[in-house]
Amino acid sequence: MIVIMSKQIKFIAGPCVIESAELLDVVAAKLVDINKRLGTDIIFKASFDKANRTSIRSFRGPGIDKGLQMLSDxxxxxxxxxxxxxxxxxxxxxxxxxxxxxxxPAFLCRQTDLLVAAAKTGRTVNIKKAQFLAGRDMRYPVEKAREAGAEEVWLTERGNMMGYGNLVVDFRNIADMKEIVPTVVMDCTHSVQRPDAAGGKTGGDRRFVPAMALAAKAFGATGYFFEVHPTPDEGLSDAANMLELNKLEGLIKELLKPTEG
Structure with missing residues (x-):
């Protein structure tokens, strides 16, 4: 039996976009509670600007100055x-x-200047695999980041375009990317998107989030990314895909169960 300690698995969770300080407080308090009970070290995620929204009329967030202050808080x-x-x-x-x-972001994973600038901060760089790339092709973005000075680089799987308005996940990409970096994260919520399939916004189906996570575990993922919200249908971005906040702990418990082998 193989036992993986909870702190060795990367968990990332939070709302898609910063909507309000109150929302950040609700989610952060829940993550702290889960960490205490399960011995995890969940990383809090939220975007200060969703620059790639489908419509120009879509909510983008508070912007970098206010957003970073809220995240610092x-x-x-x-x-x-x-x-x-x-x-x-x-x-x-x-x-x-x-x-x-x-x-x-996945769409920007080949942008050299972006990768280099992120690497030069000395922070961990998490590169999401583009919807148009195979996992093995992510060695080149990783190479750019490492040569620019990044000491720790993660890769994240989030599915590939399948025709128009749909994504599919080839879980073999996880194994391929683990040959490049030791930390490969499964984006369990963005992978259930149906891009541009909801009349000017991204659609999707959160019912499949647990299955995405458990399938990724079977393929050896070492991290899991969940966008969560206390009332996801009321969320201002990715509403159809975010997991209900009250379901996060149960799913993490499933992912922490030892894998037999």
């Missing part, structure tokens, strides 16, 4: 590690002053 108040994403190279330096992990 969460870090100070709750003692949680923080992850957020950047979309432009100039955002890396101020983000690195607050966040423990800087995330590179």
């Amino acid at each position: 969460v870090k100070s108040k709750y003692g949680l590690k923080i992850l957020t994403d950047i979309h432009e190279a100039w955002q890396a330096e101020p983000t690195g002053e607050v966040c423990d992990v800087i995330q590179i």
Whole structure:
């Protein structure tokens, strides 16, 4: 029997976008509670700017200045590690002053300047695999980040485009990416998206989130990413895909069960 200690598995969770300080407090308090009970070290995630929304009328977030201050407040108040994403190279330096992990969005994973800027902060860099790339192709973004000075690089699987308005996950990508870096995260909520399939916004189906997580575990994932919300249908971004906050602990318990082998 193989037993994996809970702190060796990376868990990332939080709302898709910063909607309000109150929402951040609710989610952060829940993550602290789960950490205490399960011995985990969940990293808090929220975006200060969703620069890749489908419609120009969609909510994007509070912006970098206010958003980083709000994330800094969460870090100070709750003692949680923080992850957020950047979309432009100039955002890396101020983000690195607050966040423990800087995330590179999937669409931008080949943007050299973005990868280099993130790497130069000295923070962990989490690179999400593009919807148009195979897992084995992620060695090149990793190479860029490492040559720019990144000491720790993670890769995240989030599915591939299948025709128009749909994603599928080839879980072999997890094994392929583990040959590149030791930490491969499964994005269990973005992988159930149906991009641009909901009339000017991204659709999806959160029912499949637990199955995505458990399948990724079977393929050897070493981390799991969940966007969560206390009332996801009321969320201002990725509403259809976010997991209900009250279901997170039960799913993490399932993922922490020893794998027989």
